[in-house]
């Protein structure tokens with residue numbers, strides 16, 4: 079049966095149709111009727127069916143390493159939390175939850191913390207993602223409201239993407255923008271980002287500004303708009319306050335000064351300002367590059383100021399637009415999942431709101447002050463103020479800044495409860511109690527995407543083992559703690575209560591209102607079609623755009639322009655730490671790889687975490703492309719493979735955030751990231767950590783490819799995973815084993831029986847190669863060398879897709895290169911169809927002149943389309959080479 083559900087990854091919130099055939103095999107496809115994606119899915123979404131296997135799942139409760147029954151585990155958690163609250167007060171416990179849990183899960187855990195335990199110490203990994211947007215929205219609009227909708231991106235004539243690599247991080251939405259641009263020749267795309275990312279491939283202008291200078295740029299734009307009479311005076315007069323103050327301090331800020339501070343050419347800044355001033359329909363999209371900053375909230379307000387001054391908000395094709403990273407960061411915001419919020423977008427500091435929520439919940443208490451935000455919460459765990467923490471569906475020891483400090487905090491915490499779907503994560507290692515939670519495909523509830531659209535996540539698989547839904551676990555613990563108000567019949571019951579609270583004594587005073595959904599019966603809840611909040615009696619089918627009347631949610635109903643004084647990032651570079659570390663996402667992985675790491679095809683695009691260096695910085699540090707670099711900051715160190723590319727801004731280094739202890743050794747980049755946070759939003763500064771980089775020489779380098787999972791080895795560097803049709807491991811180290819032959823055999827876990835071993839040894843050069851063949855089939859191979867210049871892995875990997883290998887391939891095995899031209903596809907570009915760089919380059923050299931032609935010839939880019947920017951880049955780089963040789 080086909081079940082309509084929602085993708086569990088990014089904030090685009092694509093509709094997915096999942097189908098299970100008679101043999102139990104699951105397939106997924108995009109839902110053509112879902113208004114977020116109209117049938118499209120990116121590579122991650124398309125690979126969802128490959129991530130639902132039970133390997134690695136946590137299937138039963140565990141206490142101190144021993145399996146336990148649910149009754150025992152729930153009693154243990156309830157008694158532990160109750161005892162600690164009794165002895166040390168409500169603020170001695172905390173809940174650290176996640177933008178991956180569903181709104182109903184979020185609702186009950188927030189209710190338990192704030193209304194029954196009486197603490198606001200509940201925060202979420204969404205703090206790391208979009209807290210600055212929340213703070214900026216609230217300061218400007220009086221509410222955390224995303225004004226527009228995805229349709230606006232298609233109606234705009236100017237799309238400005240700030241700190242957003244949407245081509246990789248929000249691929250389906252980016253492709254909607256690209257398609258709109260193709261239909262509308264007047265449409266321009268501007269990218270503002272220190273790095274030249276895949277998103278720049280489709281852009282008309284790229285402003286590679288100095289890290290952290292976004293507020294200066296948007297202040298400069300605000301001054302330029304005023305100077306050039308681009309102010310919507312009627313709107314400013316009727317619907318805003320603060321314009322004079324915001325502009326007052328900027329009177330002298332010229333384009334030239336702006337360009338100078340931002341490290342940009344004056345003409346480039348002038349062009350961008352001019353386009354913005356002259357284009358009525360402009361949408362400014364921003365994401366983690368803006369939010370993850372010690373002045374993130376100010377950066378958001380600097381952007382919002384420009385839209386408020388020009389009145390470009392609340393109308394089709396225009397407005398500021400916060401792209402949320404997580405599938406349900408918005409749902410978490412709606413129920414008050416952040417430590418400084420109450421439920422239903424109400425304020426914890428507002429006594430009327432507290433009274434209202436407490437009366438609605440009939441709760442014994444209500445938290446009356448903001449709780450500890452993520453980074454502060456883990457500090458409080460570390461210094462003993464918090465003695466019990468319940469971590470739900472997240473892996474903070476990988477994702478929090480200064481991650482080793484967070485690890486030390488959990489080591490000393492009296493009671494660490496982790497509910498998760500996976501048994502082994504960096505965080506579950508430190509849990510006293512593990513509670514098995516259901517995963518995507520088994521979960522039932524709702525999520526809200528970046529455009530305020532609520533969609534159902536519906537189950538199509540039974541819960542495995544004794545896994546339970548998060549809301550169910552929370553309610554079980556709450557009842558055991560002696561609290562009434564947690565006897566929900568099912569998830570629909572929770573949703574009705576959540577919707578009813580949003581409309582309780584609202585009367586249009588608050589933006590978040592689902593009152594028209596509070597009476598849905600179970601069947602209607604199950605059938606709920608995607609809908610944008612508010613959903614009220616006046617707007618029963620939802621609300622695509624907010625602020626259409628020019629009224630906001632401040633006491634005087636006017637929006638606020640906030641004067642922004644740009645601040646430098648909290649930790650400046652120095653002689654010791656001269657480079658700026660910037661962290662972020664890659665195309666085919668999601669967060670800490672818990673699910674995407676299981677999909678073999680998603681591991682083919684980028685198998686290892688790589689630090690990207692500008693060629694000048696690499697040269698100075700003696701770092702080779704493909705060699706290793708030791709990165710150090712004042713907080714931690716990491717050994718990582720280096721990529722040298724002119725796309726990186728000089729002085730900056732980019733490292734992806736995903737790798738963790740399950741997939742690699744010592745490669746949690748967040749161990750280096752500074753714990754500076756924004757004073758308003760509490761969001762950490764993950765885009766700016768001063769670091770030092772030096773070449774890191776290791777005595778031996780190796781890779782292992784195998785049909786079976788590879789045995790781990792002690793090594794200074796290792797990365798493992800299932801990539802394409804085989805398992806792969808990359809290793810490097812200083813200590814050599816006694817026998818490379820035995821070492822290689824141990825990695826492949828093959829007994830001697832019937833295996834034919836082929837070997838090549840050059841002992842003096844330190845080169846060893848081994849291949850194991852069984853019945854003509856390649857079972858595994860191991861290549862070892864004294865430097866990183868080992869052969870390409872792509873051709874050897876492709877041999878695992880075959881049965882018996884050909885005589886020619888067999889002769890080439892230990893060379894690692896095919897004899898036939900074209901047999902090595904090169905690095906995978908299109909992971910949907912496994913098309914490599916060399917195949918695409920060959921077609922370009924044969925005459926393919928555009929992305930569509932490559933699609934026709936190789937299918938690359940014709941499924942999810944997320945690789946199109948890379949194909950475009952190859953087309954451009956080969957065209958440039960042609961130009962040079964012509």
Ligand code: SF4
Pocket residue numbers: 085086087088089090091092115118119120121122123124247248249250251
């Ligand atoms: S863009 Fe990709 S990851 Fe994001 S919701 Fe859609 S399918 Fe999922």
